[in-house]
Amino acid sequence: MSEKNRDGKRTARERLAVEREKQRAAEKRRRALIVGASAICVLVLAVVVGVLAANSGKDKKSDTSGPVVSPSGATGKDALAIPVGKDSAKSTLTVWEDFRCPACQAFETMYRSTIRELVDAGQLKVEYHLVTLIDGNMGGSGSRHAANAAACAQDAGKFTAYHDVLYENQPKEADDAFADNSKLIQLAGKVDGLDTPAFRTCVNDGTHDSWVVKSNAAFQSGGFTGTPTVLFGGKNIYADQTMTPAKLKQMVEAENKG
Structure with a gap:
């Protein structure tokens, strides 16, 4: 094999290695984004649940389905x-x-x-x-x-x-x-x-x-x-x-x- 052919194959391998490295880096970024997005979704969900719980507490305070308590002296x-x-x-x-x-x-x-x-x-x-x-x-x-x-x-x-x-x-x-x-x-x-x-x-x-x-x-x-x-x-x-x-x-x- 000539020196020129060896140089060509080496260059091709290097390009392939660089491309694979780029792909691995891109995959890491993709996974990081997925994990980050998941964390954000969990955080948003926690906030929503918290708001709903707070509102639920407010609703309970103004619950009109409880026992009927007439004021003192009410008639009729x-x-x-x-x-x-x-x-x-x-x-x-x-x-x-x-x-x-x-x-x-x-x-x-x-x-x-x-x-x-x-x-x-x-x-x-x-x-x-x-x-x-x-x-x-x-x-x-x-x-x-x-x-x-x-x-x-x-x-x-x-x-x-x-x-x-x-x-x-x-x-x-x-x-x-x-x-x-x-x-x-x-x-x-x-x-x-x-x-x-x-x-x-x-x-x-x-x-x-x-x-x-x-x-x-x-x-x-x-x-x-x-x-x-x-x-x-x-x-x-x-x-x-x-x-x-x-x-x-x-x-x-x-x-x-x-």
């Missing part, structure tokens, strides 16, 4: 009404309301002083039923959270005062601010003696959430179409465009004389 069928006023009052006003509902706030603003006057005089008893209509229409959970907090205030004997505070600080209808328990607890500070550890626990644990859900189901099964629904003598006086606070007062006084 299934204990779904919060009563305000003396049991001896001859007249009863039944109010279905949603703390996120602007129309409910407008009703409260117009009729509150008259209703309180009649209640204080022992002529009228009011039965409040709390619903979550706006949560269903606008999304969110502020109606339910606010209703639960109001029920917690009832446990503390502070329902009426806290009821008024919620309406006085009602957010815009599309703003689900009442879904924040810290906001509801902050507002409790406006009611003397309400912001206690027991109240905070009741709010944060959603103690009365299932009760609120049951109350809303009763509203739906009752065939009512909107909030507020205000019943006096079996009629929805809120739907009566001629109704005024003065007219309501006359009706209550007439019933008490009868």
Whole structure:
């Protein structure tokens, strides 16, 4: 074999060796990428699982499938009404309301002083039923959270005062601010003696959430179409465009004389 042929074969072997080395290096990089990608996938999966677990914990706190715990003193069928006023009052006003509902706030603003006057005089008893209509229409959970907090205030004997505070600080209808328990607890500070550890626990644990859900189901099964629904003598006086606070007062006084 000539020297030239030997040099050619040696060069070919060297090129082949270089090519094989390149292939081995490429294979190492490919394996490294696979391992790295797998590690990233595992990390992402761990993050996702962690987020899901955290959200699951949040859902449990607002679980509405637990036992129905009625607030203290609740009356009526299934204990779904919060009563305000003396049991001896001859007249009863039944109010279905949603703390996120602007129309409910407008009703409260117009009729509150008259209703309180009649209640204080022992002529009228009011039965409040709390619903979550706006949560269903606008999304969110502020109606339910606010209703639960109001029920917690009832446990503390502070329902009426806290009821008024919620309406006085009602957010815009599309703003689900009442879904924040810290906001509801902050507002409790406006009611003397309400912001206690027991109240905070009741709010944060959603103690009365299932009760609120049951109350809303009763509203739906009752065939009512909107909030507020205000019943006096079996009629929805809120739907009566001629109704005024003065007219309501006359009706209550007439019933008490009868």
